[in-house]
Amino acid sequence: MTIQTTFIQQKTDKILRSPLFYVGDKYKLMPQLKKLFPKPIKTYIEPFMGGGSSFLNTQAQNYILNDIDSYIISLHEFLSSGAKNPFFLQQIFTLIESYHLSCSLKNIIPPKDLREAYKKTYFARFNKESYLRLRDEFNANKTDMLKLYILLIYGFNRMLRFNSKGDFNLPVGNVDFNRNVLKALNDYFYFIKDKNITFSNADYRDFLLSIPLKKGDFIYLDPPYLISGSExxxxxxxxxxxxxxxxxxxxxxxxxxxxxxxxLTHKGKTNMLLKDFTKKYLTYNIQSNYISFNDNSTKKDSVEVYVTNVKQTSTIQDSLF
Ligand SMILES: C[S@@+](CC[C@H](N)C(=O)[O-])C[C@H]1O[C@@H](n2cnc3c(N)ncnc32)[C@H](O)[C@@H]1O
Structure with a gap:
């Protein structure tokens, strides 16, 4: 099989997925959200960037992107450097091979007997030992973002999780480097290669107070949710x-x-601070399939909203209040 390792031009109406596959990302909601963003945007500013699904689907002249999590920012910087490095994907595959991890993209998959014995978990069983070795080696100095990225791709639910000592402690997942990962990387590289992007690692208050804000700029905020459980x-x-x-x-x-x-509401709880705040601005109901990080059996009982001070020139969607 030939693996496409050059950047593929995407249709502009397509929604791009971040190669960080971040828990709680806005990937599925972007078709609704991007219609409510102002246009054109001079500088797009995101104080709670996370995986980056939102900026990846927004056109602007400049981007200033922040998160309090230093690993998130280091991973974005690492991936951005990949956009300029023709050997980036080769370095990824070399690492995967050197740790003898499976790679379904290249059809390097667990042997038949393992696949038949553990039909639903064979990737995790095959990769566990190598993954733990890679995890130990990353934790020895915690600076190698290539190793951390591969841990994320092969880790449980593709999360970033650290223990109280600061060690990455996610167990192996039943996933590997597949077509979806390659596609997300190619999309990311293609999107950012000609963009003017600044990354920042600070608390949102320091960040917003530190940047010059002008009319024509737009700040999109996706903070942690007060009434739900995520890392x-x-x-x-x-x-x-x-x-x-x-x-x-x-x-x-x-x-x-x-x-x-x-x-706004989740599992019988209401965010009262938000409820008061929504009364002052335009508030839109966003159709989501919100599933809590630690309870994926939760039935849909949440109201997700988008609150904005941007007056829409045309009625795209009826506002909630
Ligand atoms: C809901 S997530 C953002 C998800 C993102 N929109 C996406 O599509 O991937 C919230 C982010 O806020 C960050 N965060 C939490 N507290 C913060 C703070 N005080 N200042 C800045 N970022 C913070 C977290 O690290 C997390 O990445």
Whole structure:
């Protein structure tokens, strides 16, 4: 099989998936959200970038992208450098081969007896030992982003998770480097190669106060959700949420455009701070299939909203309130 390792031009209406496959990413919601973003955008600003699905689907002249998680930013910087490096994918495949990991993209798959004995878990069983060795080697100095990226791709639910000592501690997943990963990488490379992007690693308050904001810029915010459980929600609390709303009000008074995603209700809980905040701005109901990170049996009982100070010139969707 020939593997496409050059950048493929994508149709502009296609939704791109981030190669970080981030938990809680906005990939599936982007068709709805991007219609509500202003156009044109001079500088697109994201204080809670995560995997980057939102910026990857937004056209702007410049991008300033921030996250408090230093590994997220290092991984984006690493992937951005890959866009300029013709040997990037080869380096990935060399690492995969040197650890004897499976690679279904190249048809290097677990042997038949293992596939038949463990029909649903054979990738995890095949890769476990090599994955743990790679994990130990990454944890020895925690600086090799190629190793961390491969751990993410082969890890359980493709998450980034660290223990209290700061060691990456995700177990092996039942996944490997496949067509979807290659496609997401190619899309990422193609999108960013001619873009003017600045990455930042700070708390959202320091970040927003540190950048020059001008009319024509747009800030998209997808903070951790106060009323749901995700790994990064542990970093979030009512105080940070209130500060965020105060900051957005100040930005509104200066004529800076912004849009905020959040969860209004979830599993019988209502985010009251958000509910009050929505009364002052345009609020749209976003059709989502929200599933909690630690309870994927949860039935759909959530209301996800997009709140914005951007007045739409045409009615794209009826606002909620
Ligand atoms: C809901 S996720 C963003 C998902 C993203 N929109 C995507 O599509 O992948 C929230 C992000 O906020 C980051 N975060 C949490 N607290 C933060 C803070 N105080 N300042 C900046 N970023 C923060 C987390 O590390 C996480 O990546």
């Amino acid at each position: 990064y929600n542990k970093l979030w609390n009512e105080n940070l949420e209130s500060c965020l709303y105060e900051l957005l009000e100040k930005l509104d008074s200066k004529g800076i455009a912004w849009g905020l995603s959040n969860l």
